[in-house]
Amino acid sequence: MRHLVLTDIHANLEALDSCLADAAVRGYDDVVVLGDVVGYGADPNAVVERVRALQPMAIVRGNHDKVSCGLEAADGFNSVARAAAHWTLGALTPDNRQWVAALPKGPITVDADVEICHGSPIDEDEYIFGQSEARIALLTTKRNVCLFGHTHYPAVFESLNGTMEAARVAGAVAPELVLRTGIKYLINPGSVGQPRDGDPRAAYAIVDVLAARVEMVRLPYAVAIAQDKIRKAGLPDPLADRLAAGR
Numbered sequence: 001m002r003h004l005v006l007t008d009i010h011a012n013l014e015a016l017d018s019c020l021a022d023a024a025v026r027g028y029d030d031v032v033v034l035g036d037v038v039g040y041g042a043d044p045n046a047v048v049e050r051v052r053a054l055q056p057m058a059i060v061r062g063n064h065d066k067v068s069c070g071l072e073a074a075d076g077f078n079s080v081a082r083a084a085a086h087w088t089l090g091a092l093t094p095d096n097r098q099w100v101a102a103l104p105k106g107p108i109t110v111d112a113d114v115e116i117c118h119g120s121p122i123d124e125d126e127y128i129f130g131q132s133e134a135r136i137a138l139l140t141t142k143r144n145v146c147l148f149g150h151t152h153y154p155a156v157f158e159s160l161n162g163t164m165e166a167a168r169v170a171g172a173v174a175p176e177l178v179l180r181t182g183i184k185y186l187i188n189p190g191s192v193g194q195p196r197d198g199d200p201r202a203a204y205a206i207v208d209v210l211a212a213r214v215e216m217v218r219l220p221y222a223v224a225i226a227q228d229k230i231r232k233a234g235l236p237d238p239l240a241d242r243l244a245a246g247r
C-alpha cells in the first residue's frame with residue numbers, strides 16, 4: 001500500500017492542492033493525515049472539505065484543530081496563533097467545525113507496519129525536535145514506522161533495539177528513504193502549509209510499505225496567492241510573511 005501522508009496543512013489551500021496534484025502523478029492508495037488541518041491559513045473550510053473528500057483511512061487531530069474548533073482554550077498559544085485560532089473558529093461552518101471537533105486523538109494504528117500521531121506517540125502535544133525525544137518516543141511505538149508532525153520540520157529518526165542509529169532533520173533528509181528490516185522509524189514529512197525549516201516549499205510524503213520506500217517530497221506552490229488571502233482575511237501579517245521565508 002502506498003500511503004499519502006499529509007500533516008500541518010494549516011488551512012493553506014494552495015499548498016494542499018499542489019501536493020495533491022503531485023501525489024496524483026506519483027500514485028497512492030490511501031491518505032493519512034497527522035493533524036493541524038486548520039489554523040494560520042485563510043482557507044479552513046475549503047481545506048477541511050478537500051480533506052473530507054479524500055476520505056482518509058486514518059487521521060488524528062492537532063493542537064490547532066482543538067483550539068480552532070473551540071474544544072480547548074488557546075492557553076500556551078502566542079498572540080498570532082491565538083488570533084488565527086479565534087478567526088478560524090468564526091470562519092468554520094458549523095458542519096466543518098463539528099468534523100474538526102470529532103477528529104480522534106493519536107496515536108492511531110494504520111496497519112501492520114504504520115502508526116500515526118500529531119506530536120509524539122506519548123503525548124499528542126509534545127514536540128519531537130531532536131534525538132533525545134525521538135529515542136524515548138521510539139521505545140513506545142508499536143509499529144516499525146511511526147509518522148508524526150507538529151514541528152513543521154522534516155525529520156527521520158532510526159533506532160535499532162532502543163539505540164539511535166541515525167537522526168536527520170530538515171535539509172539532511174534525503175528525498176528517498178529505504179526502510180530496512182529490524183529498524184524502527186520515526187518520520188515527519190514536514191508541513192504542507194507552513195514549512196519552518198527555511199525552505200518555503202510545501203512538504204509531504206508517500207510511504208510505500210511493500211516496496212520499503214518513503215518518498216519525502218518538497219514542491220513549490222503559489223505562495224503569493226496564499227499570502228494575499230491571509231492579508232485580505234485580516235489575519236496577522238506575520239502569518240503571510242513567514243510563508244515566503246519558510247520559517
Ligand code: ZN
Pocket residue numbers: 008010036062064150151152
Ligand atoms: Zn502545526
